[in-house]
Amino acid sequence: MDCISEIEIKALWGNYSFEYIFSEAVGASGGILCVWDPCYFSKDHHILSDNFVALYGTWIPKREKVLLISIYAPQSVTSKRILWDYIASLVCRWNGLCMVMGDxxxxxxxxxxxxxxxxxxxxxxxxxxxxxxELIEIQLEGFTFTWTHPSFKKMSKLDRFFVNDGMLSSFPHLSAVCLDRHLSDHRPILLREVFTDYGPTPFRFYHAWFRFEGFDQMVFTTWNNIALDDRNVMIRFKKNFNFSKRRFGFG
Incomplete structure (x- = not known):
C-alpha cells in the first residue's frame, strides 16, 4: 500500500494504544509497517527507506536504548549488497541493543x-x-521454510530475526516460532521470551555409589529409621526422600 490509515492499523492491532511508522510501497512491491505499544517502546528518531525502516528509541521496561530495523530486501543481488553494507554501518555505529528482522x-x-x-x-x-x-540469528521453530510459492513447488527460508550480544544479554530467553500461513505466501513469525520452569531440581544419584562397600546397608538402615508422623503415604514418601537427600548430601 502507498498509504495506510489509523483505522486500518487499529483493525490489525486491536485497539488505539499504538504508535506507528511506515515505508510506502513502490508499485506492487515493498511497503513496511512498524507498529508498537508506546508503554513499552519510546521512539527517538527513525530512518525510512524503500527497503527498511530503522527505529531508534528506548525499551521502557528495561530503560535501555534499542535499534530495531525491519527489512524488506530487494531481489537484485547488487541492490542487496548495497543494502547489507548500509545496514551493517548502522548496526556497527550503534551502542545499545539491536535487532534486525524481516524478509x-x-x-x-x-x-x-x-x-x-x-x-x-x-x-x-x-x-x-x-x-x-556481529549479529546472532534467533533459530526458528515450527516450520523449515517461511515462504511458499502458490504452486507449493518452491519454498525458501527468507524471513529471519538477528540480534546483537546486548539484546541476548537483556533477553536471554528469546524464541521465534514460525506460524501457519493464511493470507500471505509468507508465514508469520512470533518472537517472544519463553521462561520454562522445570520445577524442583531432580533427585541426583550416581551409580558409582553402589560400588562403595556398605552403601546399600547404610541407605536401608537410614530409610527404615526415619520416623515421620504423616497419614498421607505419598507425602511421607516425599519427606523420606528429602530427609535422605540432606542426610547423604544427594542432589
Missing amino acids: FNEVRCKEDRLGSVFNVQGANEFNGFVSNS
Whole structure:
C-alpha cells in the first residue's frame, strides 16, 4: 500500500494504544509497517527507506536504548549488497541493543531453498553481512521454510530475526516460532521470551555409589529409621526422600 490509515492499523492491532511508522510501497512491491505499544517502546528518531525502516528509541521496561530495523530486501543481488553494507554501518555505529528482522529475500545455505536455484554468491554476501555486523540469528521453530510459492513447488527460508550480544544479554530467553500461513505466501513469525520452569531440581544419584562397600546397608538402615508422623503415604514418601537427600548430601 502507498498509504495506510489509523483505522486500518487499529483493525490489525486491536485497539488505539499504538504508535506507528511506515515505508510506502513502490508499485506492487515493498511497503513496511512498524507498529508498537508506546508503554513499552519510546521512539527517538527513525530512518525510512524503500527497503527498511530503522527505529531508534528506548525499551521502557528495561530503560535501555534499542535499534530495531525491519527489512524488506530487494531481489537484485547488487541492490542487496548495497543494502547489507548500509545496514551493517548502522548496526556497527550503534551502542545499545539491536535487532534486525524481516524478509531478507536471501538464504544462508543450500538447505534453505527447495525447488529453486541456490545462489552461492548471494548467500556468501548475506553471511558476510551477518558476520561483519556481529549479529546472532534467533533459530526458528515450527516450520523449515517461511515462504511458499502458490504452486507449493518452491519454498525458501527468507524471513529471519538477528540480534546483537546486548539484546541476548537483556533477553536471554528469546524464541521465534514460525506460524501457519493464511493470507500471505509468507508465514508469520512470533518472537517472544519463553521462561520454562522445570520445577524442583531432580533427585541426583550416581551409580558409582553402589560400588562403595556398605552403601546399600547404610541407605536401608537410614530409610527404615526415619520416623515421620504423616497419614498421607505419598507425602511421607516425599519427606523420606528429602530427609535422605540432606542426610547423604544427594542432589
